[in-house]
Structure formats: structure tokens, C-alpha cells
Amino acid sequence: MARALIRTALLDLRAPADSDVAELLTAELVANAVKHTEGDGIELVVELLPTGCQVEVHDRDPAPPSGTSLPWPPVEPGPWPDPWAENGRGLLLISTLSSDCGHRVTERGKAVWFTLPVDQVEVQVHEACGPQETRETPGTRECREVCEEPSCSGR
Numbered sequence: 793m794a795r796a797l798i799r800t801a802l803l804d805l806r807a808p809a810d811s812d813v814a815e816l817l818t819a820e821l822v823a824n825a826v827k828h829t830e831g832d833g834i835e836l837v838v839e840l841l842p843t844g845c846q847v848e849v850h851d852r853d854p855a856p857p858s859g860t861s862l863p864w865p866p867v868e869p870g871p872w873p874d875p876w877a878e879n880g881r882g883l884l885l886i887s888t889l890s891s892d893c894g895h896r897v898t899e900r901g902k903a904v905w906f907t908l909p910v911d912q913v914e915v916q917v918h919e920a921c922g923p924q925e926t927r928e929t930p931g932t933r934e935c936r937e938v939c940e941e942p943s944c945s946g947r
Contacts, residue, residue, distance in 0.1 A: 794822040794836065798847065801838040809845035809908040813889050817906050820882035821849040824904070829853040837903075844891055844907040852901035857883060 795815040802811050818836070825834045828851075835850040886893050890906035 794818050797836055798838065801836075802845065805838065805840045805845070807838075807840050807845045808910045814845065814847060814908055817886050817889060817908075818847050818849070820885055821847070821904055821906070824857060824882055825849050825851040828857075829901075840910075841907070844909045846905055846907045848903045848905040850898060850901060850903045854897050854901050856895055856902065857904055 795818065798814050798818040799811055802809060802814060822834060832852040837848040837850065839846045886906050891909045893906035895902055895904040
């Protein structure tokens with residue numbers, strides 16, 4: 793279900809992030825939250841930021857995640873996961889495949905997050921119309937507005 797939710801959110805946001813990687817990493821975060829928080833409520837948040845597409849999984853346990861590659865980046869080299877183990881690689885995948893990741897305490901628990909880069913896309917926030925994406929490829933420049941406001945001055 794988490795994979796379908798992130799795929800839909802990326803389409804709705806018109807986020808130019810790699811949806812396959814986003815689905816994999818989101819599934820890892822959600823699986824960790826379900827496994828380590830006894831199934832309490834979990835919230836998925838997806839935002840398109842100037843630094844990339846950020847995905848957060850919120851749960852009700854304030855304890856920081858533990859395991860390979862935490863804190864991000866690792867302060868000291870830790871033990872590598874057993875290559876034959878069936879689990880224990882989720883946080884390593886997240887820290888390897890994302891451009892940034894981490895966790896923070898929230899009012900109701902914690903949020904564990906990762907950011908995926910948005911390839912060759914500059915996201916600008918305009919006071920009147922909100923975010924606007926500018927995609928540049930060799931020899932072309934294409935602008936696509938995220939704003940649905942008819943009075944947007946950028947149209």
C-alpha cells in the first residue's frame with residue numbers, strides 16, 4: 793500500500809523524482825515503523841522542496857531508529873549487515889540511495905525521512921502562485937506550473 797501511495801503522491805505533485813527508488817525507500821520506512829512501533833498509527837508525508845522530493849514517515853514512538861548507518865551519516869563505521877540475513881538493510885538502502893536522510897522527534901513521536909534529488913529541476917516559490925517547476929534539458933527550457941490558481945501571473 794505504501795508503494796501505491798507514494799506513486800500517487802509523486803504523480804499528484806508532478807515530482808520529477810525517481811519513483812522506483814521512492815517506492816522502495818518508502819516501503820522500507822513504513823515496514824520499519826510497523827515492525828518497531830507495534831502497529832500504532834503511521835503517517836506518510838510527501839513534499840516537493842527546492843532541495844528535492846522529501847518523504848517522511850511519522851510514528852508514535854519517539855525513540856530514534858537504530859541499526860546500520862544511524863545517525864546519518866555514520867559518525868563511526870558500524871557493523872555491516874549479515875549478507876545472508878533477510879532483514880537489516882533498510883536504513884543502509886535509504887542512506888545510500890537518497891541525497892539526504894535523518895530523523896527528528898515530533899510532538900506525537902518521531903519522523904524518519906529521506907530526500908531524493910530532482911534531476912535538472914529548479915523549484916521556485918512565487919508569492920502569488922506557489923511553486924513553479926522549471927525543467928532544463930540540453931538546448932531547451934520548459935516551464936510547468938504546479939499552481940492550479942487561474943489568476944496565476946505566470947500563465
